[in-house]
Amino acid sequence: MQIKEALSWGRAQLQEVCERPSFEAELLLAYHLKQDRMYLITHDRDELQEREDYEDLIKRRAANEPYEYIVGEASFYDIHLAVEEGVLVPRPETEVLIDLVADIIEKENITSIAEIGVGSGAISVVLARKFPHLKIIATDICDTPLKVAGKNIETFGLPGQIELRKSNLIDEVPEYLELVVSNPPYIAEDFLLESNVVDYEPKEALFGGSVGDELLKQIILDVKERDIKYLACEMGYDQKEPLQAFVNKLGVKSINFYKDLAGFDRGFVIQFL
Ligand SMILES: C[S@@+](CC[C@H](N)C(=O)[O-])C[C@H]1O[C@@H](n2cnc3c(N)ncnc32)[C@H](O)[C@@H]1O
Structure with missing residues:
Protein backbone atom coordinates (compact mmCIF):
# COMPACT_ATOMS: atom_id res chain seq x y z
CA MET A 1 0.00 0.00 0.00
CA GLN A 2 1.40 3.40 -1.01
CA ILE A 3 1.14 6.43 1.29
CA LYS A 4 -1.53 8.02 -0.88
CA GLU A 5 -3.56 4.78 -0.82
CA ALA A 6 -3.16 4.57 2.96
CA LEU A 7 -4.55 8.09 3.23
CA SER A 8 -7.61 7.41 1.14
CA TRP A 9 -8.25 4.15 3.04
CA GLY A 10 -7.93 6.03 6.36
CA ARG A 11 -10.23 8.80 5.16
CA ALA A 12 -12.91 6.25 4.19
CA GLN A 13 -12.70 4.57 7.63
CA LEU A 14 -13.10 7.89 9.45
CA GLN A 15 -15.89 9.29 7.26
CA GLU A 16 -18.67 8.45 9.73
CA VAL A 17 -16.82 9.49 12.89
CA CYS A 18 -14.84 12.67 12.22
CA GLU A 19 -15.79 16.09 10.96
CA ARG A 20 -12.49 16.23 9.06
CA PRO A 21 -11.68 12.63 8.05
CA SER A 22 -8.92 13.57 5.55
CA PHE A 23 -7.18 15.81 8.05
CA GLU A 24 -7.28 13.24 10.86
CA ALA A 25 -6.12 10.43 8.55
CA GLU A 26 -3.17 12.65 7.57
CA LEU A 27 -2.39 13.46 11.21
CA LEU A 28 -2.47 9.81 12.23
CA LEU A 29 -0.33 8.73 9.28
CA ALA A 30 2.18 11.51 10.01
CA TYR A 31 2.20 10.42 13.67
CA HIS A 32 2.76 6.79 12.61
CA LEU A 33 5.67 7.77 10.36
CA LYS A 34 7.08 10.31 12.89
CA GLN A 35 7.04 12.88 10.09
CA ASP A 36 5.12 16.10 9.40
CA ARG A 37 2.15 16.27 7.02
CA MET A 38 4.26 17.79 4.23
CA TYR A 39 6.23 14.52 4.09
CA LEU A 40 3.03 12.72 3.06
CA ILE A 41 2.72 14.93 -0.02
CA THR A 42 6.35 14.67 -1.05
CA HIS A 43 6.46 10.87 -0.50
CA ASP A 44 2.95 9.94 -1.60
CA ARG A 45 4.13 7.04 -3.79
CA ASP A 46 6.39 5.48 -1.14
CA GLU A 47 5.39 2.08 0.15
CA LEU A 48 3.94 2.35 3.69
CA GLN A 49 6.05 0.56 6.30
CA GLU A 50 4.47 -1.22 9.30
CA ARG A 51 1.07 -0.82 7.76
CA GLU A 52 -0.76 -2.78 10.50
CA ASP A 53 0.29 -0.24 13.12
CA TYR A 54 -1.21 2.58 11.05
CA GLU A 55 -4.37 0.56 10.49
CA ASP A 56 -4.66 0.04 14.26
CA LEU A 57 -4.47 3.79 14.85
CA ILE A 58 -7.21 4.41 12.29
CA LYS A 59 -9.39 1.64 13.77
CA ARG A 60 -9.10 3.15 17.25
CA ARG A 61 -10.17 6.54 15.91
CA ALA A 62 -12.98 4.91 13.89
CA ALA A 63 -14.19 3.39 17.18
CA ASN A 64 -14.54 6.99 18.44
CA GLU A 65 -11.48 7.09 20.69
CA PRO A 66 -10.42 10.74 21.02
CA TYR A 67 -7.50 11.62 18.75
CA GLU A 68 -5.60 13.04 21.74
CA TYR A 69 -5.63 9.71 23.62
CA ILE A 70 -4.35 7.89 20.53
CA VAL A 71 -1.35 10.18 20.10
CA GLY A 72 -0.97 10.87 23.86
CA GLU A 73 -0.95 14.63 23.46
CA ALA A 74 -3.37 17.58 23.38
CA SER A 75 -2.82 21.05 22.02
CA PHE A 76 -3.95 23.68 24.56
CA TYR A 77 -3.35 27.42 24.76
CA ASP A 78 0.29 27.84 23.61
CA ILE A 79 1.54 24.36 24.59
CA HIS A 80 1.18 20.63 24.00
CA LEU A 81 0.27 18.57 27.05
CA ALA A 82 0.64 14.84 27.64
CA VAL A 83 -2.76 13.18 28.10
CA GLU A 84 -3.98 9.62 28.49
CA GLU A 85 -7.19 7.79 29.28
C1 LIG B 1 -13.37 18.75 34.09
S1 LIG B 1 -11.85 18.02 34.70
C2 LIG B 1 -10.76 19.43 34.53
C3 LIG B 1 -9.34 19.06 34.28
C4 LIG B 1 -8.42 20.25 33.96
N1 LIG B 1 -8.38 21.22 35.03
C5 LIG B 1 -8.88 20.93 32.68
O1 LIG B 1 -9.44 22.02 32.73
O2 LIG B 1 -8.67 20.34 31.60
C6 LIG B 1 -12.21 17.95 36.42
C7 LIG B 1 -11.13 17.32 37.30
O3 LIG B 1 -11.59 17.40 38.66
C8 LIG B 1 -11.26 16.21 39.34
N2 LIG B 1 -12.20 16.08 40.47
C9 LIG B 1 -13.45 15.58 40.47
N3 LIG B 1 -14.00 15.66 41.70
C10 LIG B 1 -13.07 16.25 42.50
C11 LIG B 1 -13.04 16.60 43.88
N4 LIG B 1 -14.09 16.38 44.66
N5 LIG B 1 -11.93 17.19 44.36
C12 LIG B 1 -10.85 17.41 43.57
N6 LIG B 1 -10.82 17.09 42.24
C13 LIG B 1 -11.91 16.51 41.72
C14 LIG B 1 -11.38 15.13 38.28
O4 LIG B 1 -10.64 13.98 38.63
C15 LIG B 1 -10.85 15.86 37.04
O5 LIG B 1 -9.46 15.65 36.89
Whole structure:
Protein backbone atom coordinates (compact mmCIF):
# COMPACT_ATOMS: atom_id res chain seq x y z
CA MET A 1 0.00 0.00 0.00
CA GLN A 2 1.40 3.40 -1.01
CA ILE A 3 1.14 6.43 1.29
CA LYS A 4 -1.53 8.02 -0.88
CA GLU A 5 -3.56 4.78 -0.82
CA ALA A 6 -3.16 4.57 2.96
CA LEU A 7 -4.55 8.09 3.23
CA SER A 8 -7.61 7.41 1.14
CA TRP A 9 -8.25 4.15 3.04
CA GLY A 10 -7.93 6.03 6.36
CA ARG A 11 -10.23 8.80 5.16
CA ALA A 12 -12.91 6.25 4.19
CA GLN A 13 -12.70 4.57 7.63
CA LEU A 14 -13.10 7.89 9.45
CA GLN A 15 -15.89 9.29 7.26
CA GLU A 16 -18.67 8.45 9.73
CA VAL A 17 -16.82 9.49 12.89
CA CYS A 18 -14.84 12.67 12.22
CA GLU A 19 -15.79 16.09 10.96
CA ARG A 20 -12.49 16.23 9.06
CA PRO A 21 -11.68 12.63 8.05
CA SER A 22 -8.92 13.57 5.55
CA PHE A 23 -7.18 15.81 8.05
CA GLU A 24 -7.28 13.24 10.86
CA ALA A 25 -6.12 10.43 8.55
CA GLU A 26 -3.17 12.65 7.57
CA LEU A 27 -2.39 13.46 11.21
CA LEU A 28 -2.47 9.81 12.23
CA LEU A 29 -0.33 8.73 9.28
CA ALA A 30 2.18 11.51 10.01
CA TYR A 31 2.20 10.42 13.67
CA HIS A 32 2.76 6.79 12.61
CA LEU A 33 5.67 7.77 10.36
CA LYS A 34 7.08 10.31 12.89
CA GLN A 35 7.04 12.88 10.09
CA ASP A 36 5.12 16.10 9.40
CA ARG A 37 2.15 16.27 7.02
CA MET A 38 4.26 17.79 4.23
CA TYR A 39 6.23 14.52 4.09
CA LEU A 40 3.03 12.72 3.06
CA ILE A 41 2.72 14.93 -0.02
CA THR A 42 6.35 14.67 -1.05
CA HIS A 43 6.46 10.87 -0.50
CA ASP A 44 2.95 9.94 -1.60
CA ARG A 45 4.13 7.04 -3.79
CA ASP A 46 6.39 5.48 -1.14
CA GLU A 47 5.39 2.08 0.15
CA LEU A 48 3.94 2.35 3.69
CA GLN A 49 6.05 0.56 6.30
CA GLU A 50 4.47 -1.22 9.30
CA ARG A 51 1.07 -0.82 7.76
CA GLU A 52 -0.76 -2.78 10.50
CA ASP A 53 0.29 -0.24 13.12
CA TYR A 54 -1.21 2.58 11.05
CA GLU A 55 -4.37 0.56 10.49
CA ASP A 56 -4.66 0.04 14.26
CA LEU A 57 -4.47 3.79 14.85
CA ILE A 58 -7.21 4.41 12.29
CA LYS A 59 -9.39 1.64 13.77
CA ARG A 60 -9.10 3.15 17.25
CA ARG A 61 -10.17 6.54 15.91
CA ALA A 62 -12.98 4.91 13.89
CA ALA A 63 -14.19 3.39 17.18
CA ASN A 64 -14.54 6.99 18.44
CA GLU A 65 -11.48 7.09 20.69
CA PRO A 66 -10.42 10.74 21.02
CA TYR A 67 -7.50 11.62 18.75
CA GLU A 68 -5.60 13.04 21.74
CA TYR A 69 -5.63 9.71 23.62
CA ILE A 70 -4.35 7.89 20.53
CA VAL A 71 -1.35 10.18 20.10
CA GLY A 72 -0.97 10.87 23.86
CA GLU A 73 -0.95 14.63 23.46
CA ALA A 74 -3.37 17.58 23.38
CA SER A 75 -2.82 21.05 22.02
CA PHE A 76 -3.95 23.68 24.56
CA TYR A 77 -3.35 27.42 24.76
CA ASP A 78 0.29 27.84 23.61
CA ILE A 79 1.54 24.36 24.59
CA HIS A 80 1.18 20.63 24.00
CA LEU A 81 0.27 18.57 27.05
CA ALA A 82 0.64 14.84 27.64
CA VAL A 83 -2.76 13.18 28.10
CA GLU A 84 -3.98 9.62 28.49
CA GLU A 85 -7.19 7.79 29.28
CA GLY A 86 -8.22 8.72 32.83
CA VAL A 87 -7.55 12.42 32.25
CA LEU A 88 -9.88 14.94 30.62
CA VAL A 89 -8.71 16.20 27.23
CA PRO A 90 -8.36 19.97 27.86
CA ARG A 91 -10.95 21.98 25.92
CA PRO A 92 -10.49 25.30 24.11
CA GLU A 93 -13.28 26.95 26.19
CA THR A 94 -11.08 26.61 29.29
CA GLU A 95 -8.63 29.05 27.68
CA VAL A 96 -11.19 31.83 28.34
CA LEU A 97 -11.13 31.00 32.07
CA ILE A 98 -7.34 31.22 32.08
CA ASP A 99 -7.36 34.68 30.46
CA LEU A 100 -9.86 35.98 33.04
CA VAL A 101 -7.82 34.60 35.94
CA ALA A 102 -4.61 35.99 34.42
CA ASP A 103 -6.20 39.48 34.35
CA ILE A 104 -7.04 39.24 38.08
CA ILE A 105 -3.60 37.88 39.02
CA GLU A 106 -1.95 40.73 37.14
CA LYS A 107 -4.23 43.49 38.48
CA GLU A 108 -4.08 42.32 42.10
CA ASN A 109 -0.44 41.12 42.14
CA ILE A 110 -1.60 37.71 43.32
CA THR A 111 1.11 35.18 44.20
CA SER A 112 -0.71 32.26 45.88
CA ILE A 113 -3.58 30.35 44.35
CA ALA A 114 -5.09 26.87 44.27
CA GLU A 115 -6.58 24.93 41.40
CA ILE A 116 -9.26 22.34 42.14
CA GLY A 117 -9.32 19.37 39.74
CA VAL A 118 -5.96 19.71 37.98
CA GLY A 119 -6.57 17.02 35.32
CA SER A 120 -3.70 17.16 32.81
CA GLY A 121 -2.41 20.34 34.48
CA ALA A 122 -3.70 22.53 31.65
CA ILE A 123 -4.79 25.52 33.76
CA SER A 124 -1.98 25.44 36.33
CA VAL A 125 0.79 24.91 33.77
CA VAL A 126 -0.36 27.80 31.56
CA LEU A 127 -0.79 30.15 34.55
CA ALA A 128 2.59 29.20 36.03
CA ARG A 129 4.27 29.85 32.68
CA LYS A 130 2.62 33.28 32.46
CA PHE A 131 3.52 34.30 36.03
CA PRO A 132 6.94 33.05 37.19
CA HIS A 133 6.33 34.31 40.75
CA LEU A 134 2.98 32.53 41.11
CA LYS A 135 2.75 29.58 43.51
CA ILE A 136 -0.03 27.09 42.83
CA ILE A 137 -1.33 24.20 44.90
CA ALA A 138 -3.24 21.99 42.48
CA THR A 139 -5.53 19.25 43.78
CA ASP A 140 -7.28 16.27 42.27
CA ILE A 141 -9.25 13.45 43.81
CA CYS A 142 -8.01 10.87 41.27
CA ASP A 143 -4.55 9.35 40.86
CA THR A 144 -4.19 9.35 37.05
CA PRO A 145 -4.65 13.15 36.70
CA LEU A 146 -2.10 13.70 39.48
CA LYS A 147 0.37 11.44 37.66
CA VAL A 148 -0.18 13.04 34.25
CA ALA A 149 -0.15 16.60 35.64
CA GLY A 150 3.12 15.71 37.40
CA LYS A 151 4.61 14.65 34.09
CA ASN A 152 3.52 17.89 32.39
CA ILE A 153 4.79 19.99 35.31
CA GLU A 154 8.20 18.28 34.93
CA THR A 155 8.22 18.75 31.15
CA PHE A 156 7.73 22.49 31.51
CA GLY A 157 10.18 22.79 34.41
CA LEU A 158 7.54 23.97 36.90
CA PRO A 159 7.93 21.79 40.04
CA GLY A 160 9.11 24.88 41.92
CA GLN A 161 5.83 26.65 41.19
CA ILE A 162 3.14 23.98 41.18
CA GLU A 163 2.61 21.57 44.05
CA LEU A 164 0.24 18.67 43.47
CA ARG A 165 -1.90 17.37 46.29
CA LYS A 166 -4.44 14.55 46.42
CA SER A 167 -7.48 16.17 47.98
CA ASN A 168 -11.23 16.46 47.85
CA LEU A 169 -11.64 20.08 46.64
CA ILE A 170 -9.36 22.18 48.92
CA ASP A 171 -9.85 20.05 52.05
CA GLU A 172 -6.10 19.29 52.21
CA VAL A 173 -4.99 22.85 51.42
CA PRO A 174 -4.91 24.80 54.68
CA GLU A 175 -2.45 27.39 53.31
CA TYR A 176 -3.32 31.06 52.79
CA LEU A 177 -4.79 31.55 49.29
CA GLU A 178 -5.80 34.65 47.35
CA LEU A 179 -7.70 32.95 44.55
CA VAL A 180 -9.12 29.56 43.62
CA VAL A 181 -9.63 28.48 40.01
CA SER A 182 -11.48 25.38 38.90
CA ASN A 183 -12.93 23.63 35.91
CA PRO A 184 -14.78 21.02 37.96
CA PRO A 185 -17.07 18.26 36.74
CA TYR A 186 -20.38 20.03 36.10
CA ILE A 187 -22.50 17.78 33.87
CA ALA A 188 -25.75 16.23 35.15
CA GLU A 189 -25.53 12.46 35.62
CA ASP A 190 -28.34 11.69 33.15
CA PHE A 191 -27.12 14.07 30.40
CA LEU A 192 -26.60 12.24 27.11
CA LEU A 193 -23.02 12.80 25.99
CA GLU A 194 -21.45 11.82 22.67
CA SER A 195 -19.81 8.40 22.62
CA ASN A 196 -16.27 9.74 22.14
CA VAL A 197 -16.69 11.56 25.48
CA VAL A 198 -18.75 9.18 27.63
CA ASP A 199 -17.04 5.96 26.44
CA TYR A 200 -13.49 7.23 26.90
CA GLU A 201 -13.21 10.23 29.23
CA PRO A 202 -13.24 9.73 33.02
CA LYS A 203 -16.63 9.97 34.72
CA GLU A 204 -14.98 11.78 37.66
CA ALA A 205 -14.03 14.60 35.30
CA LEU A 206 -17.48 14.94 33.74
CA PHE A 207 -20.35 14.45 36.16
CA GLY A 208 -20.94 16.94 38.96
CA GLY A 209 -23.95 15.23 40.56
CA SER A 210 -27.56 14.43 39.70
CA VAL A 211 -28.28 18.08 38.83
CA GLY A 212 -24.72 18.80 37.73
CA ASP A 213 -23.91 21.93 39.74
CA GLU A 214 -23.54 20.24 43.15
CA LEU A 215 -19.74 20.34 43.17
CA LEU A 216 -19.69 23.95 41.93
CA LYS A 217 -21.93 24.97 44.83
CA GLN A 218 -19.72 23.13 47.32
CA ILE A 219 -16.65 24.89 45.90
CA ILE A 220 -18.38 28.27 46.33
CA LEU A 221 -19.23 27.43 49.96
CA ASP A 222 -15.70 26.18 50.75
CA VAL A 223 -13.98 29.21 49.24
CA LYS A 224 -16.31 31.63 51.03
CA GLU A 225 -15.77 29.87 54.35
CA ARG A 226 -11.98 30.14 53.93
CA ASP A 227 -12.12 33.94 53.37
CA ILE A 228 -10.41 33.63 49.98
CA LYS A 229 -10.98 36.74 47.90
CA TYR A 230 -11.57 35.33 44.40
CA LEU A 231 -13.11 32.23 42.85
CA ALA A 232 -13.12 31.63 39.09
CA CYS A 233 -14.90 28.57 37.70
CA GLU A 234 -16.03 27.04 34.46
CA MET A 235 -19.67 25.83 34.45
CA GLY A 236 -22.34 24.36 32.16
CA TYR A 237 -24.14 26.54 29.60
CA ASP A 238 -27.43 26.18 31.55
CA GLN A 239 -26.17 26.81 35.10
CA LYS A 240 -26.11 30.61 35.23
CA GLU A 241 -29.59 31.05 36.75
CA PRO A 242 -29.32 28.47 39.56
CA LEU A 243 -25.82 29.65 40.48
CA GLN A 244 -26.91 33.29 40.47
CA ALA A 245 -29.78 32.41 42.83
CA PHE A 246 -27.40 30.41 45.03
CA VAL A 247 -24.89 33.26 45.46
CA ASN A 248 -27.69 35.81 45.94
CA LYS A 249 -28.76 33.87 49.03
CA LEU A 250 -25.17 33.43 50.18
CA GLY A 251 -24.14 37.06 49.77
CA VAL A 252 -20.97 37.88 47.79
CA LYS A 253 -19.38 41.18 46.76
CA SER A 254 -19.88 40.45 43.06
CA ILE A 255 -20.39 37.66 40.56
CA ASN A 256 -19.64 38.14 36.88
CA PHE A 257 -20.60 35.45 34.41
CA TYR A 258 -18.67 35.03 31.15
CA LYS A 259 -19.39 33.34 27.84
CA ASP A 260 -17.24 30.99 25.77
CA LEU A 261 -16.18 31.72 22.19
CA ALA A 262 -19.35 30.06 20.87
CA GLY A 263 -21.46 32.54 22.89
CA PHE A 264 -22.65 30.09 25.59
CA ASP A 265 -22.63 30.98 29.29
CA ARG A 266 -19.51 29.14 30.45
CA GLY A 267 -18.36 30.34 33.87
CA PHE A 268 -18.10 33.00 36.52
CA VAL A 269 -15.76 35.01 38.68
CA ILE A 270 -16.86 35.69 42.26
CA GLN A 271 -15.30 38.33 44.50
CA PHE A 272 -16.09 37.55 48.13
CA LEU A 273 -14.49 40.32 50.16
C1 LIG B 1 -13.37 18.75 34.09
S1 LIG B 1 -11.85 18.02 34.70
C2 LIG B 1 -10.76 19.43 34.53
C3 LIG B 1 -9.34 19.06 34.28
C4 LIG B 1 -8.42 20.25 33.96
N1 LIG B 1 -8.38 21.22 35.03
C5 LIG B 1 -8.88 20.93 32.68
O1 LIG B 1 -9.44 22.02 32.73
O2 LIG B 1 -8.67 20.34 31.60
C6 LIG B 1 -12.21 17.95 36.42
C7 LIG B 1 -11.13 17.32 37.30
O3 LIG B 1 -11.59 17.40 38.66
C8 LIG B 1 -11.26 16.21 39.34
N2 LIG B 1 -12.20 16.08 40.47
C9 LIG B 1 -13.45 15.58 40.47
N3 LIG B 1 -14.00 15.66 41.70
C10 LIG B 1 -13.07 16.25 42.50
C11 LIG B 1 -13.04 16.60 43.88
N4 LIG B 1 -14.09 16.38 44.66
N5 LIG B 1 -11.93 17.19 44.36
C12 LIG B 1 -10.85 17.41 43.57
N6 LIG B 1 -10.82 17.09 42.24
C13 LIG B 1 -11.91 16.51 41.72
C14 LIG B 1 -11.38 15.13 38.28
O4 LIG B 1 -10.64 13.98 38.63
C15 LIG B 1 -10.85 15.86 37.04
O5 LIG B 1 -9.46 15.65 36.89
